[in-house]
Amino acid sequence: MAELLWERGYAATSPRDVMSRAGVGQGSMYHHFTGKHQLAVEALTAVARDMTAAASPLDGDGSPLERMKRYLALPRPGTLGCRVGRMTQDPQAVTDPELRTVVATAFDTMLDRWEHAITDAVAAGELPADTDPGDLARTLAAVIQGGYVLARARGEQQPMDAAVRGALALLDAARTAARGEH
Amino acid sequence: MAELLWERGYAATSPRDVMSRAGVGQGSMYHHFTGKHQLAVEALTAVARDMTAAASPLDGDGSPLERMKRYLALPRPGTLGCRVGRMTQDPQAVTDPELRTVVATAFDTMLDRWEHAITDAVAAGELPADTDPGDLARTLAAVIQGGYVLARARGEQQPMDAAVRGALALLDAARTAARGEH
DNA sequence: GTCTATACGAGGATAGAC
DNA sequence: GTCTATCCTCGTATAGAC
Numbered sequence: 001m002a003e004l005l006w007e008r009g010y011a012a013t014s015p016r017d018v019m020s021r022a023g024v025g026q027g028s029m030y031h032h033f034t035g036k037h038q039l040a041v042e043a044l045t046a047v048a049r050d051m052t053a054a055a056s057p058l059d060g061d062g063s064p065l066e067r068m069k070r071y072l073a074l075p076r077p078g079t080l081g082c083r084v085g086r087m088t089q090d091p092q093a094v095t096d097p098e099l100r101t102v103v104a105t106a107f108d109t110m111l112d113r114w115e116h117a118i119t120d121a122v123a124a125g126e127l128p129a130d131t132d133p134g135d136l137a138r139t140l141a142a143v144i145q146g147g148y149v150l151a152r153a154r155g156e157q158q159p160m161d162a163a164v165r166g167a168l169a170l171l172d173a174a175r176t177a178a179r180g181e182h
Numbered sequence: 183m184a185e186l187l188w189e190r191g192y193a194a195t196s197p198r199d200v201m202s203r204a205g206v207g208q209g210s211m212y213h214h215f216t217g218k219h220q221l222a223v224e225a226l227t228a229v230a231r232d233m234t235a236a237a238s239p240l241d242g243d244g245s246p247l248e249r250m251k252r253y254l255a256l257p258r259p260g261t262l263g264c265r266v267g268r269m270t271q272d273p274q275a276v277t278d279p280e281l282r283t284v285v286a287t288a289f290d291t292m293l294d295r296w297e298h299a300i301t302d303a304v305a306a307g308e309l310p311a312d313t314d315p316g317d318l319a320r321t322l323a324a325v326i327q328g329g330y331v332l333a334r335a336r337g338e339q340q341p342m343d344a345a346v347r348g349a350l351a352l353l354d355a356a357r358t359a360a361r362g363e364h
Numbered sequence: 365g366t367c368t369a370t371a372c373g374a375g376g377a378t379a380g381a382c
Numbered sequence: 383g384t385c386t387a388t389c390c391t392c393g394t395a396t397a398g399a400c
Contacts, residue, residue: 016374027384027385089268089270139352141345142341143324146327149270155276155286166321173310173352177359
């Protein structure tokens with residue numbers, strides 16, 4: 001289910017698809033799960049756990065700004081899209097309260113990590129003193145999510161990488177601006 | 183069809199939905215259109231035309247950086263999502279060559295306008311001389327597209343606005359950095 | 365041009381045998 | 383626990399009458 005959720009989204013994935021990919025019969029599936037909904041909630045929860053775990057660079061070693069740049073520069077399969085962010089455009093998924101909660105929580109966790117790193121960077125003088133950590137966190141998370149959109153629109157990885165490079169350049173410019181402050 | 187494409191996406195919209203919203207019978211619809219596919223292509227093409235028309239501030243009056251900021255700050259209904267970018271996550275839409283072309287072309291047009299404005303801003307000394315217009319164009323387009331994703335994840339407008347504010351702040355920082363160059 | 369009738373497969377799930 | 387049979391609705395489209 002996790003795979004199909006990534007490839008096709010929630011609405012476009014049928015229980016039959018899941019069974020056939022898992023190689024099990026109907027009886028088995030409906031014995032262990034109540035239906036498509038539960039299948040999706042459990043799969044997406046696991047995926048979200050993985051995703052937030054992958055954000056470790058933000059809490060790792062190095063100066064705060066270095067950590068932010070390292071996380072931004074992580075390889076991302078642009079044309080495949082974000083396994084969590086994807087749900088955001090799926091009408092049935094966004095409508096479903098449980099699924100939406102899983103997605104929202106995952107993003108909240110990510111944004112929290114961003115905010116911490118940004119706050120540290122401001123304190124270290126690596127970013128301008130008047131930087132709003134909450135705003136910048138959302139900007140950088142949006143660059144990544146938007147990078148997926150642009151990459152999928154063209155069916156190429158390049159737009160994702162370009163978007164990230166542009167963000168890295170802006171962060172560098174912000175650092176030189178911060179240095180001129182004192 | 184354009185409305186439903188926005189609200190539910192391509193896969194989740196059925197010809198029946200379209201007929202019922204338009205208040206026409208089956209015969210009428212299939213008399214004027216070959217089917218769901220053509221309906222979507224024509225609707226999305228019209229929407230894309232509107233969208234690129236709305237990007238006029240990028241070519242308008244004022245200094246290049248001002249124009250960029252003005253366009254970024256345009257009001258955007260975050261929780262509704264982007265009518266064009268949305269298609270990007272729709273498995274059936276991205277798979278469809280014609281629909282994907284419409285989406286890709288719309289983004290290419292937008293990115294072109296961004297690149298021109300950015301190039302002008304660099305020439306005017308409003309952005310650092312080593313700015314890559316292609317990269318930054320994709321970064322800023324990604325902020326908007328990603329802003330939609332974050333807003334929909336929470337079902338609130340606020341993340342979109344925050345992401346844009348953060349981008350505006352980064353552009354300002356880049357301008358002060360550019361001023362220190364000479 | 366527009367309507368109603370019809371077709372057939374897929375989606376989602378239940379029933380009950382083994 | 384797993385399998386097959388079965389159910390009903392929806393999606394997508396065609397046929398043919400008015």
